[in-house]
Amino acid sequence: MRLEKFYGNIQQDLKLFIFILCILCCYRAWFMWQMSGFMGEGVDSSEIAMAMWAGMRLSLKSAGAAALLAFVLSTIPNLVFPKPDLDRVKLFVGTIVSFILSVLFQARFPYYREFHMTFNMQVLQGANDDVVSIFWMAVEEYGFFWRFAIAVLLTLICWKLLKKLLSLGTFALPGFSTGKGRALFSVGLVVVIFLFSLFVRFGGSFSYAKGINWENAGVTGDEFLNECILDDFQALYRVRSIGKKMQSGKISGVRPERIREYAKSIAGNDSVEADDLKPYLERRAKGAKLPKPRHIFIILGETWMQWPLLEDYKSLHIADGLKGIIEGPDAYYSRAFMPNGDFTSIAITGLVTGLSEVNIRANYQPRTFEEPYPTAMAEAFHGLGYKVDFWYGGIPSWDSINRMSTAQGFDNFYGYPDFHGPKQSTWGTTDRALFEALEKHLAEEPPTVHLIMTVSNHPPYNLDLEAEGFDMKQEIQEVSKLPYVEDAEELARELGHYWYMDKCAAEFVKRVKEKYPDSLFVITGDHAVRSNPGTRPTMFEHQTVPFVLCGQGVTKDIMSKDAVGGHTSITPTLVELIAPEGFSYYSIASSMTESTGIAFNRDYWLTREVMGAVDLDRTEYLPGIAAANEAAARERLEEVMPGMRTISWWLLEKGTSLKDEEK
Template sequence: MSRWEIFIKNIQQDLKLYLFILTLLCLLRMAFIGVLHSYLGAQSTIADVLISLFYGLRISLKSAAVITLFSFVFCTLFSTIFRTGKLKRLRVIFGSIYISLLIFLFHARIPFYREFHTGFNQMIFNTLRDDISALSYTLVVDYYLPFLVLSAGIISYILCRLLQRILARDTYAAPQFAQNYQRLLFRVAIVTCIALFMVFTRFGGSLTYAHSLHWENAAATGDDFLNEAVIDDIQALYRAYSIQERVQEGADLRIDAAKVRGYAAYLTGSNFTANEIDHAFAKQAQGAKIPKPKHIFIILGESFAQWPLLDSYSSLHIADGIKGIMARPDAVHIPAFVPNGAFTPMAVTAIVSGLSDVSLYPNYHPESYKEPYATALAPQFKKLGYKINFWYGGASSWERIKAFVLAQGFDNFYGVSDFHSESGNVWGSDDRYLFDAIAASFTDDTPTLDVILTVSNHAPYTIDLAKEGFDENKVAAALPAEARDDKDLLKRLGHYWYTDRQIAAFVLKMREKEPESLFVITGDHADRTNISKTPTLFDRYSIPLVVYGTGIQKGVIPAAAAGSHINIIPTLIELIAPQGFGYYSLGDSLTRGSSIGFSHNVWITPDAIGKIQAQDAEDFDGTARTLGTRDSIQQTIDAMRALSWWRIEKGKIVK
C-alpha cells in the first residue's frame, strides 16, 4: 500500500474520531441543559436554547479538534511516513482517554454549577490549596462521589467500546486517476481541505479571526445559564487556565511601574512620585465619631448572604436575629455591600491584609510572610491600643490561615483544637461552641479586636436542625410552590437560620456582658444559595454589613455608601481614631463617602449593581438600567486591583 493510500485511510479514521467526539460534546451540552433546566431564566425561549446549542457546537469544534490533532500527528502522519498500520490502536487509546475525561468532567460539572452557578473557572485552582481531607468527605457525603464515579465509569466504558467498533469499520480506498495532473489536483484539494478545516476549527466555525468564537465572546444569549452551557468542559478548563495565567502575570491590567504610578495618582488625586507604593495608601483620620469601644468584633458569617434580610423574604423568618439587631437605634445597615471574592479565603485576606482580591492568594504568597502589609488590620489597631485575636471554627491548617494571620500581626489565633466542641463536621465546630468559647475568653479589661470566622453554614450541612428548633414545615410553607419539596434547599435555609441565630445570640450576650463593644456583622461571600434559580445580581452576590454598638446612630454612615470587605478597616478607623491619626488603606471609609464596592466579578454602588467588564447594570430589584459612570467605576476597580497586585507580587518598591 502506498503512502498516499495509507494517508487517505487514516484521515478517514481521524474524521470518524472527530465527529464522534463532537457529537458527544453536543449531547453532553444538551444533557447539561436538561438536567439543570430549572436554572433557565423565565424570559428564555426555545430560540435562546437553540442559539446556545448552535454556539456550543461552534466552540466545541475546537475541543473535538484537540484529540483529533493528537491522532493526526501520532497516527496518520507517523503511519504515512513509516508505512505501517501498527499505530491504529493508538487512536483508540487516545479517543478512549478523551471520552473518559469528558464524561468525568460532565459528572463533576453538575454539582459544581449547582454550588457556584458557573462552569469550571479559575476557582478550581483553589481546590488544590484547600483542606483535601475535609473536601473529600464533603464530596463523598454531600455529592455522592462514589455513585458519580461509578456512573461515569460505566458510561465511559460503553462509549469507548462504541468508538472502538466505529473505528474498526472499513474505510474507503483512495480514488484512482489515469492522468498525473488529476492525481496532483486531487492531492492538492485534499491537503487544502485539511488546512481549511484546521483554520475553521481553530476559529470556532469561521475562516477568519474577525468572526472567530472563543470563551471570551461566547455569551450569545441574555441567559447566564445558557451562556455557560455554550462553554463545554474542555473550553471551561482552558478558560480557567487563561484567567489564572493573566492574573499571575498582571496581564489583565498590563501592570508595570508606570501604570502603578498612574493608578496611584488616580486614587490619591495627585501626582505619585514616591518610590514606595505604600504612600498611595496613606490617609489621616478626620476625628472619632463614636466613643472608643473597649472591644471590637468583626464577624464573618460563612455563606451569610444578604437576601434573607430583605423585606421580600421576611415570611421565611430565617434571619430574624440579625434583622432584630438592625432595627435597634444603635445599629446601622449598609445594603450596598459585596464580598472581596468568591471564596472564604478572599474574605479573610481582605479583612487581614486590607488588599483586594487579584487571585494571588496572599495567604500563600511569600511577600505576606516578610512583614505585615501597611494596610493590614492588626498593626494599625495595635497603635490604637487593641490586642488582636482571630477565631476560626475550623482547623488552623486550613488555607494556611493561622500562619497567615500571625504573620500579619495578630497576637493570637484560635482554631477548633483550642476550645471545647461537642459537635461539628470535617470543616470544624458547630458555631454554638465557637461563640461560647469566645464569650468565655473575656476575663480581664484588655481592649481587644476579635475577627471571628464561622463554619456551620457550609456543606455537608450536618447541624441537627430539628433538635435546634428549626421549623422546616413553616419555612417550606413560605416558599414558592415549586420549591417547597426541595429538601436540599430547606437544609441550606435551616443552616442559614442557625448561623443567624448563633451570631445574634452572641452579639446580644456580649453587648450585655461588655456594653462598650462594637460589632461588625457581615458574610464571607454569597452566591451559594438562592430560592430563585435565576436571582437578581443583588440577591445573588450582595452580603450584609451591619455595624452595631456603642455610639452608633443611624446617620453615622451615609445612606449613599457602598463598599466591600476592603472598606471595613478604614471605616472602623474613621469611627474611633482621633483626628490626624495616620493610617493606610486601599479602600475608603464608608463614613467618608465610599460609593463603590467590588468583588471578583461584580461592582456595586448605592443604587446599582453590575458585572465587571459588562456594559449592563441592574437596580437592586433586578430592573435593567443604564449607568453613566460606568467608565469611572471600571477605572477605580482597575486601579485598586493594580496596586494590590503590585504590593503582593512585587513588594513595596515601585520601579
C-alpha cells in the first residue's frame, strides 16, 4: 500500500511541477508581449524563442522548488502514514505559490518601468526603507489595489485549474508477481526521481557546466529579453546571492588580501609603513584656487538625471534653470559625473562618509555610529573652520540618515518637521519650502557647509504643476515626439516635477548669490535611475547626473573640460579649491582638479569619452564622441576601482586597523 500511495503521490507532484512551470512560462510570455516596447530594435523571433527556451530551462528550478515543498509536506509523510489523503496539501502549496507568483508578476511591470530590470538590489534597499511610505507610494503611483485585485483573480483561476488537474486520475502501480520485481521497480523509481531532480536542479542538464543559472542566463543580445529569462523567483534569488556576496566582500574589485598594497597607492603614500589606514589616506591641498566662501551649498537633487540637459531634449524645457546657471560666467559644468549608486541613501552615505558603495549599508553599520570615518565630509570642513549642516525635505529619521549624519560629524540635521514645512506627500515637504526655510536660517549662521537633499521629484507625483506655471498640455505634446515613449502623459507628469525641482533650486541659487555673493554652490543629483526619456535609454541617460560648480571666482576653465568625478569626489574637490596649501585631509577619491579620469558606481563606469558596465562587456560613447580607446578605459577602471572599493569595504567592516589583515 505504501508503494502504491507513493507512486500516486509522485505523479501528483509531477502535475504540480508542470503546472507551476506553465504559469512561469505564461507570465514570461505575457510580460514580453505587454512590455515589447522595451525590446531593442532588430530583435527577431529567433531571439524571442531563445529567451523563452532559456527561461523555461531556468524556471525548471523554480517549479522544482515548489514541487519539492509539496513532496516534503505530503508525499514523504504519506510514505510513513499512508492512510491520510494529503492531496489538499499539494493544492494548498500550489495555490500559495500561484498567489506569490501572481503578486510578483503584477509588481514586475511598474518595477521594470522604473529600474529597467527584473527585481534587483533595489529590493534590499526597499526592505530597509520606510515601509509605510513605500506602501502609500505604491497605492498613489503604481495602482497597488487594482494590481493586487488582478493578482487575486489570477490566483483564483490558478486554484481552479490546479484543483481540476489534481482531481484527474493517476496511473496505477504495475502488478508484480514476485517481491523481487516490486523491489526492482522501487529502486528504479528512486533512480528516476534522483535523475529528474538532478535535471531540474541544473536547469535542463545533468551537470553545472552544461546547466543554466541566473549568472549565465543572458543568452540573447537584448537586455530586456535577458531580464525576461529570469522568472520572479530567480530574480529574487539573484538579489539574495549578490547581497550575500557583497556583504562578504565578494564584489567586483573588493580584495581584502591586498589592502596594504591599495592603501599605499590610493593617495600616493607609498613610503608610509603603519598598521593604521589613516596615514595612507592623507592628502595635502595644493593651494586655494578660489577665495574662501562664507557659505557652501551642496544641492543633491532627487532624481536629478542629466539627460534633460542634452541637445536632443531641449524642446522639453525642464532644465532651463540649471542651464541658465551653467551659462553664467561664474559656473563650471562637467557631464562626466557618476552617482554613488542607484538610490538616495547610497548617494547620501557616499557624500557623508566619503566611501564608495560596496553594498554595506553604512547608515546601519554599527561602526558608523561609533566615530566618524577619516574620510567623512564633516571632518574635512571642520578643519577649514566651517560648521556642517544637513537640510532634508523629508523625515529626519528616514533610513537613519539623521543619526548617521550627526554620528559622522554633522553639527545639525534639519528635516521638514524641524522647520515646519507643509507636508506634500508621504516623503515630505516641497522643495520650495525646503529652500525658503534654509534661506531664512542663513542670517544667523556662521560660515557653514550645507548638504541639501530635495524630495519633490519623487513618486507620488502629486504637485499642482499648473498652479506652479507648468504647461502640461505643451509638455505632453513635446514628450509625444520622443521615440520609444510608452505613456506620454505619465512621463510628462514626472518631468513636470523635475522642472519644479530645477526651478526651485535655480531661484534659490539666484537669491542667495544676491544676498551672499561670497557663496559657493555644487549642484548634482542623487541618482538618475527611475526617470528615462523612453523605453530604450542609453547608459549615459539611465545613469549619469550633472556636476555644476558656481559662485565667486569660478570660471569655465577652473578645471579641465568634463573633469571626471563622482559623489565621493565632491569633498576633495571643494577642499582643493578653497584650502590653503598644505592643508591635510583624508579621502579615498582624488579631487576633480586632478582627476583619475574614471568614475564608477556598483554597475557602471565612465570616462569623459566612453561609458561601460562594470561586470559586462558592454560600452558606449558619450554623446558627441565618435571614437575612444575603450580598452584603455577598461584598464584604467581596473587600476582605480579595486583600491577605492577595497578601502571602503575595509573601513566599514574593520575600521582603520590593519592588524586584522586577511592573508
